[in-house]
Amino acid sequence: MKVGRFLIKRDETDDGYNDPPRPFIEHLIDLRDCLLHCVIAWVLCEIIIIPFAPKITEWIIAPAGLSTDKVQGLGWTAGFSILIKIMLWGGTALSMPFLLFFIMRFVFPGLKRTERSIIVFCLFASTFLFGIGVWMAYAATLEIAIDVLQKINSWVGIKVDIVRLDEHVDIVIKTIIAFGLAFQLPLLLLALGWIGVVPSEALRSRRRIAIVIIFVIAMVLTPPDPVSQTLMALPMCALYEACIWIIRLRELARGDKKKEEDDDEPPAPDDGAD
Structure with missing residues (x-):
């Protein structure tokens, strides 16, 4: 069963859309139900x-190679504040598949089959x-x-x-x-290139500027050490280069298709006199 067919509820019409024209109030009711389901799913996942x-606290401490005895909370509310953060971030991450499901179930009936396929692909790719970014971090x-x-502290x-x-x-x-x-930035760049907004030649000619921008973004988002900045920047540079090649292949395929369509067109009749 395809994901797009599982998410839609009505039969597809002749114009490619899945949702026939309906009164505006019905769309508001569907939106209300979608938001209500999202809120319920989010609250349940928080609980x-x-x-x-x-266990999540131990998992968070693990990258430092520290034992829980060396990590201390200062103040009576330290544990409560950590619990709130874990609930917010962990609950949101746990509820994300359900939130996306309800949102897509609301949006998909108004989209064509190709549009639904693109959205599903972008969701899986995103x-x-x-996940790769989280794993690397x-x-x-x-x-x-x-x-x-820690070595800087010891040196000082x-x-x-x-x-x-x-x-x-x-x-x-x-x-x-x-x-x-x-790691979502290359996907955004690929989407813009796929629809023709950003050509591959523009990305190729601005490669040096893009590398500088990537390292600046890595410097802002990572801890203040060159190693973590480099670990973020290098994969992003590789993904940027991959986007250039994918967009270029897309342009070549689009050009070949257009050429075939031009060849299939019948020649214009000659109105000149013999």
Whole structure:
């Protein structure tokens, strides 16, 4: 069963749309139901994530190679503030598939089959790229970045025996989200190139400027050390180069198709006198 067919509820019309004309009030009712379902799913996921808060806290501490004894919360509300952050971010991540499902179920009936296919592809590609960004942040960047910061502290002459839990959680969450969002930029660029807004030649001619911008973005989004900045920038540069080649192949395919259509057109009749 295709995803697009699973998300739609009505038969496709002759013009390619799935939703026949209906009164405006019915669309408002569908929108209300969509928002209500999204809110319910989000609240339920916020509640479901609560029992897993201790394990998630250990998972967040793990990249630093620290034990829970070395990480301390300062103040009586430290644990509560960490729980709120875990609920917000963890619950939102857990509810995202349900939110996307309800939103697509509301939007898909008004789209053509090709438009639905493009949206489904973008959602899968976006999820895949976001997952790669999260994996890179957690598996490599965070541990290296924290190790570099610890070496800087030792070189300066500062011995850090206690790590503030709230500060460490903020660094981990911000780094993970930053990597996930940064890896969405090539997808946006690919979408613009796919529809013809940004040609491959423009991307190729501005490659050096793009590399500088990528490193600036990595510098802003990552912890203040060159290693983590490089770990974010290099994959983004590779994805930028991949976008150039994919858009170029798209342009070549589009040009060949247009040439075939021109060849299939019958020649214009000759009105000249013999």
